[in-house]
Amino acid sequence: MLHGYGASLAEGALMTLVLALASLGIALALGLLGALAKLSRSRLLRGLAQSYTTTIRAVPDLVLMLLVFFGGQALINEIALRLGHQDYIDINPFAAGVATIGFIFGAYLTETFRGAFMAVPPGQREAAQAFGMGAWRVFSRIVAPQMLRHALPALANNWLVLLKSTAIVSVIGLTDLMHRAGLAAGATREPFLFYGTAALVYLAFTSVSELGFARLSRRLAIGVKGSRL
Template sequence: MAFIGSYLTLIGFGPTGWGWLLLTAAAMTIGVSVCGFLAGTVIGSIVTFMQLSRHMGLRWLADCYTTVLRGVPDLLVIYLFYFGGSAFLGSIGGLFGYQGFIGMPAFLTGTLALGVVSAAYQAEVFRGAYRSVARGELEAASAVGMRPWPKFRRIVAPLVLRYAIPGLGNTWQLVLKESALISVTGLVELLRQSQIAAGSTRRPFEFYLSAVVLYLVVTWFSSIVFRRMEARTTQGVRRAL
């Protein structure tokens, strides 16, 4: 009981508690993950169009992109964005006479890094979903004279989304876990805040346990959201027995 009381005081919202800081850091984790996931959706959609293109060069570039980004460690991608972006900003600053180091914004670095990495996985999800769409439905839309954009908006996109949601849910969970790596750039997200608190109080177990609980809560809520999205997009669809 003494441990529980001490633990609740430590992570509480009182004057000596770290509760608000942990919740703020959790919100930062969710924020950078959402931005990275959305950026990955945009980039992944473009890569999917390239994969399905009739031009061999575009297909080759898309395959290279997905192969490289899925094969390179995510932490290395983060470092490349951070130091590469900082070098670029330093070059721009040098044009105006500034000689110091200009660091790449940590949140922007995380968004870009998570975006380009998750895009490689989302592109494969979208391509697989497109391959699952019955050819007859697409041919029917063409047969009635539907133009490409209305065909994509009314037929292709809803059907692809229906098949892609389970895979996108898995990709989201991957992005959420990868967001912990952004702490190396100085972004105070959940893991980084837990490290700071553990170092200040010399009670690492309590704070890392709290981080585990918060990650699991976000994961649980995310699973509910994706399950409801999947149920909504499959309303009226006859399932195989």
């Protein structure tokens, strides 16, 4: 049915999933750091975090991807040449894709986590500190579980958008699902078949993700007043 390209598409789908998960890891780390910076007392940190979120959310994802891959590659080679390194340095498309997508969605998750932090009643943190709990124990036992419950709907939405945004990485040569679908479509002259297959794969990924987030939401809602299990 797929003219022998089934295995190739499966490998591309796996590459896409790994890319999305690695990007999510970076986005989560940047989101937490950005949220803490926005909530800090330091005017400098708040300004840097605000500049980060404002700039990233204003520039199209594709522009950032091309800027990081091609512009970053030119910049790295220019610096290397000035330092006496004569060989040309290639940026790995996977690394560039992960870094760019993680950096982009870190800005969105900054706002998600900031709102979730603010939704946790400050009196609970103060009570925990009054009982002698350290900053890490207050965060891990009091703040983080409640913050995750508040952040989960927006986090799920951002994950779904991030997953679909991995399609743009094909423009920099990464052999992901869309890249392999494009090669197969060009070789067989059946674009509807292969791009349709790619669409179904993305639909499967997002459907499974939605089920997983729904189950996690029900689990986090256990014991919360007014929750529906």
